[in-house]
Amino acid sequence: MKHIALVALAVATTSAVAAVPKDLAYPTALLTTGDQVVEQVYYVNHFYPFSNYGIGREGKNLITNFILRPKGKKPLTMTLERYLNNDYSDGVNNAKDFAVFRSGKLKNLAFLITDYVDPAKTQQFEIFIPSIRKIRRFAQPARDDAWGGADFTFGDVALRKPEHETHELLPNQKFSGCLAIMDLPKNQRNKYSRKIDLTADCSMDGNDVYVLKSTAKDANWWYDHRVSYVDSKRFVDYRTEYFKDGKHIKTIDRSWHSADLDDPRGNYWSYWYGTTLTTGHESMAFVPKASTRVNKEYKKDIWTTKLLKKIPKKFKYKK
Numbered sequence: 001m002k003h004i005a006l007v008a009l010a011v012a013t014t015s016a017v018a019a020v021p022k023d024l025a026y027p028t029a030l031l032t033t034g035d036q037v038v039e040q041v042y043y044v045n046h047f048y049p050f051s052n053y054g055i056g057r058e059g060k061n062l063i064t065n066f067i068l069r070p071k072g073k074k075p076l077t078m079t080l081e082r083y084l085n086n087d088y089s090d091g092v093n094n095a096k097d098f099a100v101f102r103s104g105k106l107k108n109l110a111f112l113i114t115d116y117v118d119p120a121k122t123q124q125f126e127i128f129i130p131s132i133r134k135i136r137r138f139a140q141p142a143r144d145d146a147w148g149g150a151d152f153t154f155g156d157v158a159l160r161k162p163e164h165e166t167h168e169l170l171p172n173q174k175f176s177g178c179l180a181i182m183d184l185p186k187n188q189r190n191k192y193s194r195k196i197d198l199t200a201d202c203s204m205d206g207n208d209v210y211v212l213k214s215t216a217k218d219a220n221w222w223y224d225h226r227v228s229y230v231d232s233k234r235f236v237d238y239r240t241e242y243f244k245d246g247k248h249i250k251t252i253d254r255s256w257h258s259a260d261l262d263d264p265r266g267n268y269w270s271y272w273y274g275t276t277l278t279t280g281h282e283s284m285a286f287v288p289k290a291s292t293r294v295n296k297e298y299k300k301d302i303w304t305t306k307l308l309k310k311i312p313k314k315f316k317y318k319k
Contacts, residue, residue, distance in 0.1 A: 019094075019119060020162065022048045022086065026263060030232075034167025037210050040235035040265065041228070042162060046095075049266035050259070051087040054293035055080075056315055063102060064287045065193050067182060071280030075184065078104030079192050083293075083302050083315065091117055096303035100311055103192065110308055128308040135308055152252065152274050152283060153222075164218075165225075170211040175229055175238060178202035179253040181273050182284040196286050201255035201270065208232040223249065234264050250276050259294045268292055293317060 020042045031037050047053045057063040064082070069075035082099040094117045100110035108130040115123050125138045143153060143160055178200040184193060210232055215225040223242040230237050234256070242250040255270035272285045296317040300307065 020046075020048075024048070026265065031210065032169070034169045034212055034214070035162065037169065037212050037230055037235075038162045038165075038167045038214065041212075041230055041237050044235045044265050044267060045237070046086075047084055047268065048086060049261055049263045050084075050268075051295050052083065052085045052293075053268060054083040054296065054315070055287050056083075056291050056293055057081060057102065058288065058291040061192050061195060062288050062291055063192060064285065064291065065196060066104075067184070067193065067284045067286070069182065069188075069282045071282075075182075075188050076104070077190050077193050078106060081315070083298075085303050088117075093117065098302050098307070108311070110311055112303065112305060112308055126305055126308060128311075135305065152272065152285075165214040165216055168213045168215070170213055170227070172232070173209055173211055173229070175204045175207045175209045175231075177205055179204070179238060179255055179273065180251070180275070181253075181255075181271065182282055193286075196288065198286070204231065204238050209238065234258070234267055236267050249278055250274065257289055257292070266294075268294065 020039050022043075024039060024043045027036070027040070031040070043049075055064045063079045066078045066080060067075050079102045080099055081102060082097070084098075085096045086094075088094060088096075093114060095115045097113040097115070098110070101107055109128065111125065111127040113123055113125050122139075126135055127138060128135050143164070179202075181198055181200045184198055186194075208231075210230040212228045212230055213225055214228065216223060223244050226240050226242045228237045228240045236256040237254060238256075239254070240252045241248055242252075252272060252274040254272050256267045257270050258264075259266040259268060269285070269287050270289065271287060272283075274283045275281065299316045299318065300312065302315060
């Protein structure tokens with residue numbers, strides 16, 4: 001049950017103290033402080049430029065792949081759909097996040113996460129557990145918990161807030177080279193991962209980036225500081241390197257697609273690739289562009305407890 005809870009809460013959005021506003025202005029000049037940059041990064045990673053954002057299924061097998069691989073072993077592959085709604089103005093709800101696992105050990109497990117405007121109110125987590133066909137509620141996970149056994153923590157994915165760290169801008173750079181990606185031979189792929197294009201993203205090579213050093217306020221945290229490389233125009237964070245006791249311990253690379261909105265910050269994930277250098281463990285979440293939906297009008301209200309009890313095979317939207 002604990003394993004189910006940890007994985008199911010993976011895509012939790014956050015309730016913020018001193019929250020980054022959804023109407024955060026796009027900068028008109030070069031940013032000069034770390035706090036300014038981290039607010040923009042938070043805005044992008046929580047998809048605030050979108051009313052709603054979804055990663056669905058296109059055709060039969062084109063769907064988001066979540067892949068874990070310990071060093072020297074075969075990978076574990078799961079697939080999932082996710083639908084995030086930021087379009088609330090009732091003064092109560094900030095966002096709702098729905099997801100369902102479509103294959104793997106967690107097949108048919110689904111969850112609905114409600115994030116409230118009130119910073120003193122904790123998030124509500126409702127999870128449908130298929131083995132007992134019941135909905136259960138779980139407490140918000142710790143920020144340093146592993147995200148479903150991955151090299152990503154809940155803090156990395158969503159729960160880390162700007163105030164959990166102090167932020168310092170290092171000298172700006174140009175990003176050099178490509179992002180890393182998992183090397184997945186044909187004999188380690190299944191029917192879902194067989195069709196995904198695992199080509200490293202090199203599109204950011206030569207882009208101007210802010211270099212943001214973020215130091216944990218908790219002296220006993222699992223890292224001392226992390227360094228992020230942030231696009232100076234789109235505010236996507238391409239790479240984050242983690243350090244403990246002077247040693248580089250982990251790297252997470254993020255590939256992004258533009259949603260072609262007027263706001264350059266309107267971007268969504270193409271893939272995440274993380275590796276823990278001390279163990280060689282690798283993790284990847286690959287999101288096919290063709291299965292991504294931005295600002296769609298769905299034929300059913302996805303973000304309800306009722307839907308958890310009867311999940312459709314396909315989430316239809318008006319084209």
